[in-house]
Amino acid sequence: MGQTNEQKLYIRGGRQLNGEILVDGAKNSALVCMVAACLVNDGSEVRLYNIPRLTDIDIMIEILRKIGKTIEINEEYIGISGCIADCDVPIKLASKIRGSIYLMGLLLGIVGKVKCGLPGGDKIGPRPIDMHLSAFEMLGAKCEMMDGRVEGVVIKELVGRHIYLKYPSVGTVCNIMLIAANAKGKTIIDNAAKEPEIVDLANMMIKIGIKVTGAGTDRIVIEGKGNIRGNVDYEIIPDRIETGVFLASVAMTGGEILIKNAITRHNFPLLAILEECGTTIESNGEGIYLRSNGILKPVNVNIMPFPGVATDLQPIITTLATKCIGESVVIDYVFPERFQYIYELNCMGARIERYSNILKINGGKKMYGAEVKGNDIRSATALVCAGLIAEGETIVSGVEHLLRGYVNLENKLISLGADIVKR
Ligand code: EPU
Numbered sequence: 001m002g003q004t005n006e007q008k009l010y011i012r013g014g015r016q017l018n019g020e021i022l023v024d025g026a027k028n029s030a031l032v033c034m035v036a037a038c039l040v041n042d043g044s045e046v047r048l049y050n051i052p053r054l055t056d057i058d059i060m061i062e063i064l065r066k067i068g069k070t071i072e073i074n075e076e077y078i079g080i081s082g083c084i085a086d087c088d089v090p091i092k093l094a095s096k097i098r099g100s101i102y103l104m105g106l107l108l109g110i111v112g113k114v115k116c117g118l119p120g121g122d123k124i125g126p127r128p129i130d131m132h133l134s135a136f137e138m139l140g141a142k143c144e145m146m147d148g149r150v151e152g153v154v155i156k157e158l159v160g161r162h163i164y165l166k167y168p169s170v171g172t173v174c175n176i177m178l179i180a181a182n183a184k185g186k187t188i189i190d191n192a193a194k195e196p197e198i199v200d201l202a203n204m205m206i207k208i209g210i211k212v213t214g215a216g217t218d219r220i221v222i223e224g225k226g227n228i229r230g231n232v233d234y235e236i237i238p239d240r241i242e243t244g245v246f247l248a249s250v251a252m253t254g255g256e257i258l259i260k261n262a263i264t265r266h267n268f269p270l271l272a273i274l275e276e277c278g279t280t281i282e283s284n285g286e287g288i289y290l291r292s293n294g295i296l297k298p299v300n301v302n303i304m305p306f307p308g309v310a311t312d313l314q315p316i317i318t319t320l321a322t323k324c325i326g327e328s329v330v331i332d333y334v335f336p337e338r339f340q341y342i343y344e345l346n347c348m349g350a351r352i353e354r355y356s357n358i359l360k361i362n363g364g365k366k367m368y369g370a371e372v373k374g375n376d377i378r379s380a381t382a383l384v385c386a387g388l389i390a391e392g393e394t395i396v397s398g399v400e401h402l403l404r405g406y407v408n409l410e411n412k413l414i415s416l417g418a419d420i421v422k423r
Contacts, residue, residue, distance in 0.1 A: 032201050048078050195306040367390040
C-alpha cells in the first residue's frame with residue numbers, strides 16, 4: 001500500500017468561541033430535493049438555492065447527469081433541467097451516498113423501471129432498505145435485490161394506496177413521496193417521519209405542482225399524476241445539524257454565538273438540552289443566540305425521530321456530556337450502533353460506558369489531546385469538538401467525512417476563535 005496524502009486537523013483546545021455565523025443549506029434536504037426536481041421531466045428548469053457544496057452533493061450531481069439530466073452550477077443555485085434518458089444508477093456511484101436510494105422512487109415513477117446500486121452512506125450500523133422496497137411493491141412495482149443492486153419494474157401501473165409504516169423512516173417517507181407523485185390517485189402515509197427535511201421536500205414538490213398535505217405530521221397525503229411544472233425556484237432550509245454542532249461547541253468551550261439564519265422550531269429538541277445543561281438561549285425569529293460559561297450540568301437524552309433529538313447530533317451530544325459535571329445518559333433509539341467514536345473519546349480521557357444502545361458518561365473529567373480518527377461525518381465532527389475542549393493538541397484524521405457533511409466547518413470554527421490547522 002502506498003502512502004496516503006490524507007489531510008488532518010490539528011486542534012489546540014482550551015479556547016472560548018465567540019461570534020456570529022451563518023449555517024449552510026441542509027445536506028439531507030438538498031439531496032432529496034435535487035432528486036425531486038427531476039420529477040419535472042419536460043426539459044424545463046428547477047433552480048435550487050442554498051444547496052451546500054459538499055462531496056455528497058457532487059456525487060448526486062454525477063448521478064443526475066448519468067441519468068440524463070442537465071445540471072447548471074453557479075454561485076447562487078443549482079439548475080436542474082433536461083429529460084431522463086437512462087434508468088441505470090451504477091453500483092460504483094450509488095454506493096457512495098445514502099441519498100442514491102431516492103433514484104429508485106423517482107425512476108420507477110417516471111420510467112417504470114430502475115436498476116440502482118445499493119445505497120452507501122455512513123457506517124453507523126445496519127441500514128436496511130426493506131421498508132422502501134415493500135412500499136414500492138404496495139404501489140405496484142416488483143423489486144429484486146441481486147448482485148449489489150436493486151432491479152425494479154412497474155408491473156401494470158402505479159396506484160396510490162394507504163401505507164402504514166412500521167417505523168417513521170425518513171428515507172422511506174421521501175421515497176414514497178417521490179414515487180407517489182407518479183401513481184394514480186392518492187397515497188396516504190401513516191406513521192410518517194416528521195423531520196424538517198420532509199417538510200422541505202413537500203414544500204418543494206408543492207412548488208412544482210404536486211399536491212402534498214400533512215408533511216410534518218403523522219399522516220402525509222400525496223395526490224399523484226398532477227400537473228408537474230418547472231421554471232420554479234426553491235430555497236433549501238438551513239442545516240439544523242450544522243446549527244446544533246455550533247451551538248453545542250460554544251456550550252462546551254464557553255462563549256457566545258449568534259447563528260443568524262437558524263430556524264428555532266427545527267432546533268427545539270437540542271435547545272431544550274442545552275438549556276438543561278445551564279446555557280442561556282434566546283431565539284426571537286432572528287436566529288439563535290447562545291451564551292455559556294462552560295460549566296455544564298449533566299443531561300439525560302433520548303435520541304428519537306423528530307421532534308425527538310436527532311441521531312445525527314448524538315455524537316456531539318455525547319461529547320458535550322463529557323464536559324457536564326456528573327453522570328449523563330444518552331440512549332439512541334434510531335441508530336443503536338452508532339457509537340464507534342466513544343473509544344476515541346475515551347482515549348482522550350472521557351469516561352463513557354456503553355450498554356447496548358445506552359451510553360453512560362461520567363463527565364467533567366479533564367480531556368487530553370490525542371491522535372484520533374473519525375469514521376463517519378458525525379463522529380468526525382464530535383472528535384473535532386472534543387479537540388476544542390481538550391488540553392494540548394488533538395490530531396483528527398478522517399477529515400474527508402467532514403467535507404461530506406459541512407461547508408468549511410474548520411474555517412467557521414476558526415472564525416469563532418478556535419485554533420485549528422489543516423495539513
Ligand atoms: N430502517 C429500516 N428499514 C428501512 C429503512 C430504515 O429498518 O427500510 C431503520 C434504520 O435501520 C434505522 C431507522 O430505520 O434504524 C432510521 O432510518 P431512516 O430511514 O430514518 O434513515 P435514513 O433515511 O437512512 C436519513 C439521513 C441520516 C439520518 C437519518 C435519521 C439522509 C441521506 N440520511 O437516513 O443522516 O441519520 O435519516 O434522521 O437523509 C447523516 O447526515 O449523517 C445521516 C446519517
